[in-house]
Amino acid sequence: MTRVFSGIKPTGHLTLGNYLGAMRRWAEVDQHRSEALFCIVDLHALTVDHDPARVRRLSRQAATLLLASGLDPERCTVFVQSHVDEHARLSYLLECVATDGEMRRMIQYKEKAAREQQRGGSVRLSLLTYPVLMAADILAYGTDEVPVGDDQTQHVELSRDLAVRFNQRYGHTFVVPRATHPKVAARVMNLQDPASKMGKSDDSGPGIVYLLDEPEVVRKKVMRAVTDSGRDVVYDRQERPGVANLLEILAACEGKDPEDLSGAYASYGALKKDTAEAVVEVLRPVQARHRELCADPAQVEAVLRAGAEKARETARPTVDAAYRAIGLLPA
């Protein structure tokens, strides 16, 4: 059976981008057709300036939202990265296979390091080695597929390279994984700046729809989305990025094709109105279930505890095999 692994980082409130690019597919498709693990990658949240209490709060919130979005603990494993030591154990071995140059070429490293420096902060070493820990997340589970938005493509490629290199040097140990992306909304853009991704760690509130935004707030943000200078509704990501983004969001919410949808609109106003309502409707059941789960935090904790147990059992044989293959004495 196909093994699927994916993760989400508790560095901010989860967004519509996280939902349409990743979470919704995990719940609707991946958990039904594969042996699937979904992880709140809290160790990754420590790679940039962070507040410990906020990371804890956001980790709990991410877990609750994953369950609210439809992940069913009977069908898949939901857990927190730091509860399973195998991630950090394997990460070190992979650091002995990865190179400094490879790390410095990572687009997200370059962007985030530049941002930290602009803020006057220093760059944590863990930000540089972030992709190695991510490779460990994936490779520890013998993962075949990694369902992600397209901003994670380069990181998954690196995981593939490290798996192949390790296997060639030390004998076959890891499955070589591949990224999968949704057909539409693989990169949801910021509503106020359609040239940038809608990211949860960004500061520009009005351009980001959060999963827990009230319907009125969602409507306001979508209605105020920046559109392009033309008037007609055409789907062109290069020339009309603002309108294309709205068409993609609407198409993803309604399970349609953005190109087909463009023909149905004569004005930006009508497109925005329908997009706002579609987003409100997609978020409604997630928010309702989230409220229920918040009333029962013990249930979420029990899921995470059982998830960690199962994840540990799944990862340990592969990580132990990697320790032996690379030349370490068995304990």
Ligand code: TYM
């Ligand atoms: P993170 O936490 O930034 O995002 C979680 C998932 O949401 C997707 N995503 C988007 N998709 C479409 N449009 C957007 N605007 C958008 N924003 C985010 C991301 O592509 C991702 O699928 N490095 C990862 C976390 C991670 C991971 C892993 C993922 C750590 N280890 C192992 C997969 C496998 C990250 O920062 O995701």
